[in-house]
Amino acid sequence: xxxxxxxxxxxxxxxxxxxxxxxxxxxxxxxxxxxxxxxxxxxxxxxxxxxxxxxxxxxxxxxxxxxxxxxxxxxxxxxxxxxxxxxxxxxxxxxxxxxxxxxxxxxxxxxxxxxxxxxxxxxxxxxxxxxxxxxxxxxxxxxxxxxxxxxxxxxxxxxxxxxxxxxxxxxxxxxxxxxxxxxxxxxxxxxxxxxxxxxxxxxxxxxxxxxxxxxxxxxxxxxxxxxxxxxxxxxxxxxxxxxxxxxxxxxxxxxxxxxxxxxxxxx
Amino acid sequence: xxxxxxxxxxxxxxxxxxxxxxxxxxxxxxxxxxxxxxxxxxxxxxxxxxxxxxxxxxxxxxxxxxxxxxxxxxxxxxxxxxxxxxxxxxxxxxxxxxxxxxxxxxxxxxxxxxxxxxxxxxxxxxxxxxxxxxxxxxxxxxxxxxxxxxxxxxxxxxxxxxxxxxxxxxxxxxxxxxxxxxxxxxxxxxxxxxxxxxxxxxxxxxxxxxxxxxxxxxxxxxxxxxxxxxxxxxxxxxxxxxxxxxxxxxxxxxxxxxxxxxxxxxxxxxxxxxxxxxxxxxxxxxxxxxxxxxxxxxxxxxxxxxxxxxxxxxxxxxxxxxxxxxxxxxxxxxxxxxxxxxxxxxxxxxxxxxxxxxxxxxxxxxxxxxxxxxxxxxxxxxxxxxxxxxxxxxxxxxxxxxxxxxxxx
Ligand SMILES: Nc1ncnc2c1ncn2[C@@H]1O[C@H](COP(=O)(O)OP(=O)(O)OP(=O)(O)O)[C@@H](O)[C@H]1O
Ligand SMILES: [Mg+2]
Numbered sequence: 001x002x003x004x005x006x007x008x009x010x011x012x013x014x015x016x017x018x019x020x021x022x023x024x025x026x027x028x029x030x031x032x033x034x035x036x037x038x039x040x041x042x043x044x045x046x047x048x049x050x051x052x053x054x055x056x057x058x059x060x061x062x063x064x065x066x067x068x069x070x071x072x073x074x075x076x077x078x079x080x081x082x083x084x085x086x087x088x089x090x091x092x093x094x095x096x097x098x099x100x101x102x103x104x105x106x107x108x109x110x111x112x113x114x115x116x117x118x119x120x121x122x123x124x125x126x127x128x129x130x131x132x133x134x135x136x137x138x139x140x141x142x143x144x145x146x147x148x149x150x151x152x153x154x155x156x157x158x159x160x161x162x163x164x165x166x167x168x169x170x171x172x173x174x175x176x177x178x179x180x181x182x183x184x185x186x187x188x189x190x191x192x193x194x195x196x197x198x199x200x201x202x203x204x205x206x207x208x209x210x211x212x213x214x215x216x217x218x219x220x221x222x223x224x225x226x227x228x229x230x231x232x233x234x235x236x237x238x239x240x241x242x243x244x245x246x247x248x249x250x251x252x253x254x255x256x257x258x259x260x261x262x263x264x265x266x267x
Numbered sequence: 268x269x270x271x272x273x274x275x276x277x278x279x280x281x282x283x284x285x286x287x288x289x290x291x292x293x294x295x296x297x298x299x300x301x302x303x304x305x306x307x308x309x310x311x312x313x314x315x316x317x318x319x320x321x322x323x324x325x326x327x328x329x330x331x332x333x334x335x336x337x338x339x340x341x342x343x344x345x346x347x348x349x350x351x352x353x354x355x356x357x358x359x360x361x362x363x364x365x366x367x368x369x370x371x372x373x374x375x376x377x378x379x380x381x382x383x384x385x386x387x388x389x390x391x392x393x394x395x396x397x398x399x400x401x402x403x404x405x406x407x408x409x410x411x412x413x414x415x416x417x418x419x420x421x422x423x424x425x426x427x428x429x430x431x432x433x434x435x436x437x438x439x440x441x442x443x444x445x446x447x448x449x450x451x452x453x454x455x456x457x458x459x460x461x462x463x464x465x466x467x468x469x470x471x472x473x474x475x476x477x478x479x480x481x482x483x484x485x486x487x488x489x490x491x492x493x494x495x496x497x498x499x500x501x502x503x504x505x506x507x508x509x510x511x512x513x514x515x516x517x518x519x520x521x522x523x524x525x526x527x528x529x530x531x532x533x534x535x536x537x538x539x540x541x542x543x544x545x546x547x548x549x550x551x552x553x554x555x556x557x558x559x560x561x562x563x564x565x566x567x568x569x570x571x572x573x574x575x576x577x578x579x580x581x582x583x584x585x586x587x588x589x590x591x592x593x594x595x596x597x598x599x600x601x602x603x604x605x606x607x608x609x610x611x612x613x614x615x616x617x618x619x620x621x622x623x624x625x626x627x628x629x630x631x632x633x634x635x636x637x638x639x640x641x642x643x644x645x646x647x648x649x650x651x652x653x654x655x656x657x658x659x660x661x662x663x664x665x666x667x668x669x670x671x672x673x674x675x676x
Contacts, residue, residue: 124274
């Protein structure tokens with residue numbers, strides 16, 4: 001996991017802002033987010049409802065555009081990536097787990113899970129095979145031909161997670177993946193995510209459950225569209241955190257300096 | 268790419284199968300349009316083919332002179348009078364002489380059809396045509412006599428040559444030389460019987476199997492002494508260039524008619540063009556029906572696709588989130604529209620041939636099959652699908668994934 005210093009961070013956000021509405025209704029869901037994520041990090045994002053967590057994940061997944069600020073993915077400014085290329089990055093590199101499960105109602109479980117593979121140009125039979133394998137690891141092999149409305153809430157959520165993982169993405173964006181699950185099922189899911197994390201993949205997970213943050217290597221809390229606390233700096237013992245700082249500093253010294261200092265005092 | 272196409276096909280089939288009735292009804296619009304077009308093309312192809320074959324048999328030295336037919340106007344369409352197309356023919360007896368005096372002319376035969384009954388005291392055939400013409404018709408039209416002789420310049424008045432079928436209808440036999448029958452109450456004697464032709468549709472608009480042929484003189488007597496000629500067939504001497512010959516005919520007849528261009532001269536394939544007003548009327552009506560129903564069918568496709576796009580907003584958002592590009596989404600919906608119009612077109616094509624076949628039972632020629640009909644109907648139905656499917660497809664592609672996901676759960 002000790003990446004060579006030459007590789008750029010997987011995700012780098014600089015003073016990222018997202019505004020909704022205009023005029024009097026104007027409202028910043030994200031109000032200046034600075035964040036650097038190295039390859040292989042498992043980040044838990046916490047924060048009160050409405051603080052902009054989902055919005056942040058959407059922008060990182062290129063489903064939404066920021067209003068202001070910069071977003072570099074693998075060192076490349078996303079504004080310079082064409083729409084078609086963005087789509088193929090979503091298909092091959094990013095796995096989304098949505099806050100609400102979002103399965104396609106008229107496709108069965110297997111087809112739902114296989115969906116991302118469709119857009120990375122994999123043959124139908126192979127897709128079904130892969131989807132079936134993933135479902136097995138979530139103990140859903142006997143639900144393959146169920147339709148989404150025939151599943152329980154927890155099963156639905158596991159199917160949605162299986163879908164996010166099927167194309168073996170290097171970045172996983174999970175918006176409350178365990179929201180509806182009991183603690184046992186939650187831990188099964190978390191074990192699965194840990195497994196993926198150990199393979200060297202990057203995970204950003206929004207959660208309201210503090211117990212689950214133990215699986216993460218770094219915990220961020222958000223407040224009113226900004227990053228409030230970040231365990232990356234002083235407390236955690238990760239070696240890569242040490243490496244990361246100088247890198248960011250060289251890119252944007254004033255911003256990165258300010259952030260850790262203001263961490264607590266900002267409110 | 269190929270993979271995506273087969274995926275799109277699979278997706279489209281799934282979504283179409285889910286709303287079968289809706290899909291079928293949408294297809295119906297396109298199907299009706301394509302069916303009308305197929306029927307028109309198949310039947311007009313049939314007419315042209317039959318006549319074209321006859322013209323080919325006659326050789327390339329035939330020119331046909333007909334009164335100038337104005338394009339059918341709206342009034343003609345709402346009040347068609349197909350029975351007597353050439354009631355006010357500008358062709359005159361003088362024109363026959365003029366044409367025979369042209370240096371390249373070999374033979375000239377006028378055709379004057381008369382209305383009225385043909386009967387004996389015992390029987391009245393319900394189908395018959397009275398034709399007044401000159402002796403040269405036998406040569407110009409290459410008519411074959413099975414018994415007796417054709418009318419000639421020395422035969423007496425009140426003699427006639429009859430078609431085989433008419434002979435059978437009148438006298439119960441095709442050996443009817445010397446028998447008498449009545450035309451408009453006036454007695455005629457059969458001097459010859461034509462060989463059976465089996466060409467009810469031909470460029471003369473006369474079924475010779477049902478015809479009673481009398482001399483032009485007798486015909487004029489029925490018409491107050493005036494020749495009411497509706498077509499003149501002219502053969503040219505071998506080796507004559509037909510285009511110059513036809514110009515020559517045109518100019519000399521125009522001179523005859525006080526410089527009025529009231530006639531048309533046809534040579535070669537042009538002769539085969541369907542001339543019947545009824546046919547043109549039916550074609551025109553069907554063409555209007557076809558284009559209206561194609562447009563209506565297209566609008567139906569657009570409507571259904573737009574409904575589908577908004578029903579599936581969430582799905583579109585989700586597909587985009589897991590990696591579908593705008594192009595992919597657009598082509599998915601476009602292919603769905605194309606499947607609807609394509610299958611509609613296919614149904615229409617088959618239905619059109621079925622209709623053409625049913626109609627052909629009532630009229631005496633068969634529908635033709637040609638690849639150009641296939642090409643026309645195929646490109647029309649694909650065109651309709653593409654044209655009316657494009658906008659919904661673009662709309663689907665432009666959906667914002669976040670809004671789609673947020674709004675519809
Ligand atoms: N399309 C939109 N139009 C207007 N405002 C929006 C839109 N999307 C999000 N917002 C606002 O942005 C803010 C952040 O929303 P977001 O969904 O990111 O919150 P969240 O942190 O995910 O909350 P939760 O934990 O409840 O899911 C909210 O105040 C929300 O009302
Ligand atoms: Mg949220």
